[in-house]
Amino acid sequence: MPSKNVLDDFHMFSWSATTNNSFRRKGHNSGYYQISSQSFISLFADSHLGASQSSIQHCRVFITSSNLSSETMEPDEKENGVEEKSDTIEETVLCVDDWRQRWEEKRIGFHQTTVHELLVEYKDRLLAGREHIKIFFPLCGKSVDMKWVYDLGHDVVGVEASKIGITEFFEESSLEYTVEPLTTITGNCYKSTDGRVQIYECDLFDFNKDLAGQFDAIWDRGAMVAINKDQRKSYTSLLKTLMAPGCHTLLCTLFYDATIWPGPPHVVPHSEVYDIYGDKCTVEKLCTVDVFEEKHKSWGITGMDESLFVISVK
Numbered sequence: 001m002p003s004k005n006v007l008d009d010f011h012m013f014s015w016s017a018t019t020n021n022s023f024r025r026k027g028h029n030s031g032y033y034q035i036s037s038q039s040f041i042s043l044f045a046d047s048h049l050g051a052s053q054s055s056i057q058h059c060r061v062f063i064t065s066s067n068l069s070s071e072t073m074e075p076d077e078k079e080n081g082v083e084e085k086s087d088t089i090e091e092t093v094l095c096v097d098d099w100r101q102r103w104e105e106k107r108i109g110f111h112q113t114t115v116h117e118l119l120v121e122y123k124d125r126l127l128a129g130r131e132h133i134k135i136f137f138p139l140c141g142k143s144v145d146m147k148w149v150y151d152l153g154h155d156v157v158g159v160e161a162s163k164i165g166i167t168e169f170f171e172e173s174s175l176e177y178t179v180e181p182l183t184t185i186t187g188n189c190y191k192s193t194d195g196r197v198q199i200y201e202c203d204l205f206d207f208n209k210d211l212a213g214q215f216d217a218i219w220d221r222g223a224m225v226a227i228n229k230d231q232r233k234s235y236t237s238l239l240k241t242l243m244a245p246g247c248h249t250l251l252c253t254l255f256y257d258a259t260i261w262p263g264p265p266h267v268v269p270h271s272e273v274y275d276i277y278g279d280k281c282t283v284e285k286l287c288t289v290d291v292f293e294e295k296h297k298s299w300g301i302t303g304m305d306e307s308l309f310v311i312s313v314k
């Protein structure tokens with residue numbers, strides 16, 4: 001029986017018709033899942049699709065853990081005779097200078113001019129009733145979410161590689177600031193005159209707890225999904241060292257058809273969140289919302305979900 005966490009990953013994905021009267025999709029880590037046409041139709045060809053087998057050649061469906069039963073899943077392609085063939089595309093790998101270049105060219109489609117709706121809705125899970133806490137914003141860009149929590153009376157520490165992003169944050173927030181070079185790593189620290197906002201201009205992978213201590217809360221939007229996949233473990237290991245006892249992290253992940261768009265943002269499978277944080281933290285999924293917008297159509301995808309997790313130090 002697959003675990004709940006595995007089932008979480010089956011929320012949205014593509015199934016393809018095969019020649020042997022079945023449908024299949026690629027599993028995120030091993031081979032294909034294959035089910036019979038009959039199961040496919042009875043499970044998924046509901047009123048949305050109004051479909052018969054012949055009309056379903058390649059379609060995107062929503063599946064929840066309640067309508068996907070373990071009997072219909074065959075995760076080992078060797079057992080069911082399906083030959084593995086790569087239908088993924090290579091992810092886009094970006095280095096810090098590539099991101100700086102994006103800021104110079106004003107290619108910052110990730111920036112939102114309003115406070116993130118899920119932060120507003122779930123702020124109590126981040127703050128947990130605490131006042132004047134220290135909140136970390138990894139890969140912060142010029143997120144207006146920082147000003148929002150600052151205005152609620154909390155201290156803000158961000159890390160961002162782009163000087164443009166940092167100076168625009170202070171200017172657009174009407175906060176005066178000073179800049180000081182860092183002595184132990186390459187970079188600068190931008191500080192509001194009241195000292196309650198500090199943004200480190202450096203490579204996140206150089207940042208460490210000796211610079212600004214540990215944090216009571218972390219808001220991870222556009223950060224884990226921006227990190228190259230091969231750096232994800234180093235990223236989360238670093239974040240774990242930055243969590244103070246009692247720290248709550250709110251993490252936004254994205255899910256879309258990664259066989260079509262190479263990112264960033266990258267897909268983060270739900271199971272990976274449980275795997276990667278589960279040793280030190282409790283992980284709870286709070287919600288999944290549809291965030292597909294007109295602009296995503298140019299990526300070739302037809303759907304995108306955002307999920308929010310709360311990750312708390314055990």
Ligand SMILES: C[S@@+](CC[C@H](N)C(=O)[O-])C[C@H]1O[C@@H](n2cnc3c(N)ncnc32)[C@H](O)[C@@H]1O
Binds near residue numbers: 139140161222
């Ligand atoms: C997808 S954006 C998200 C920004 C912000 N969190 C938001 O929600 O608008 C990722 C940001 O991380 C920065 N970045 C990427 N890699 C970095 C690294 N290794 N160290 C520091 N900043 C980095 C980029 O310059 C960019 O501003």
